[in-house]
Amino acid sequence: LMLNNKLKNMALQGRKSMKWVVVKFIADGKDYSVIPTNWLVETDTDNLSSCSVKYCKWPPKRVVTSDDLKFAEEPDESWALYKIKVLDGNKTYGNFGKAWHKR
Numbered sequence: 001l002m003l004n005n006k007l008k009n010m011a012l013q014g015r016k017s018m019k020w021v022v023v024k025f026i027a028d029g030k031d032y033s034v035i036p037t038n039w040l041v042e043t044d045t046d047n048l049s050s051c052s053v054k055y056c057k058w059p060p061k062r063v064v065t066s067d068d069l070k071f072a073e074e075p076d077e078s079w080a081l082y083k084i085k086v087l088d089g090n091k092t093y094g095n096f097g098k099a100w101h102k103r
Contacts, residue, residue: 018038018072019092019093020035020069020093020099021099022088022091022099023056023084026082027082034100035056036069037092039056039058039075040086041057057081060078060079066096
């Protein structure tokens, strides 16, 4: 149990520099989500405010939980590509909870 907690704390410390954005999925025009910036495609995530993000990667599982979004797993080839629009003027959030409440 202690090892699990130690690993979890190490993972969380590695995510302190993680950022999230609020996006709208273009395909249906109604779905919104908070996604980690490492899921964005075709963008310079270090200079997000001056670019136009058009796509994101999304895990193949049907239900993506807030924990999945918070822990920002690295996407792989099995993930689907979705057309999106980043909202709030491409604003990034260093705190998942703040981004979630903007959604």
